[in-house]
Amino acid sequence: MIRFSLHCDHDHDFEGWFRSNDDFDTQAEKHLVTCPVCNSHKVEKALMAPSVTTGRQKEKIAVAMSKMVTELKEMAQKVRENADYVGSDFAEEARKIHFGEVEKRGIYGEATGEEVKSLLEDGVDVMPLPVFPEDHN
Structure with a gap:
């Protein structure tokens, strides 16, 4: 599972878990990924800092x-x-x-x-x- 930081067209930030990058893309194209705040279907992946363990x-x-x-x-x-x-x-x-x-x-x-x-x-x-x-x- 991959955790993505997501961002909707109304400036709401949230997270989502997906099996793969392709899984996110497929769900987003079918309008299955929605903002939990405003229910917008216009959701994109936001920039994320990599998780590095020192x-x-x-x-x-x-x-x-x-x-x-x-x-x-x-x-x-x-x-x-x-x-x-x-x-x-x-x-x-x-x-x-x-x-x-x-x-x-x-x-x-x-x-x-x-x-x-x-x-x-x-x-x-x-x-x-x-x-x-x-x-x-």
């Missing part, structure tokens, strides 16, 4: 990513230390806890995509527990 920005991003991974690892470790592992029975146990059939407690385990979707539809709060490469050693 070495300093890359370093900041790397530090932030490293901090985030460390925090995720700590959170996953706390869950493993303080919750019961229920394996492939996760969906069944989560429902029992949610509906008050068993005592409330923290659990973790495995669930298929369909099981997770069904749990969410039933109002059961779940979230994925990140698994890191070193967790498999």
Whole structure:
């Protein structure tokens, strides 16, 4: 996807996302690109500054990513230390806890995509527990 800065004939500036430059051109020719302010179909691409990441920005991003991974690892470790592992029975146990059939407690385990979707539809709060490469050693 490409983000374009756009400009209409009434001096309104806005942005739009397109698959390609040709995609924008095709949509503009068919009057499918309109100004969100005045609904004008006379829209053109405006000049944009290129998005360039400097070495300093890359370093900041790397530090932030490293901090985030460390925090995720700590959170996953706390869950493993303080919750019961229920394996492939996760969906069944989560429902029992949610509906008050068993005592409330923290659990973790495995669930298929369909099981997770069904749990969410039933109002059961779940979230994925990140698994890191070193967790498999």
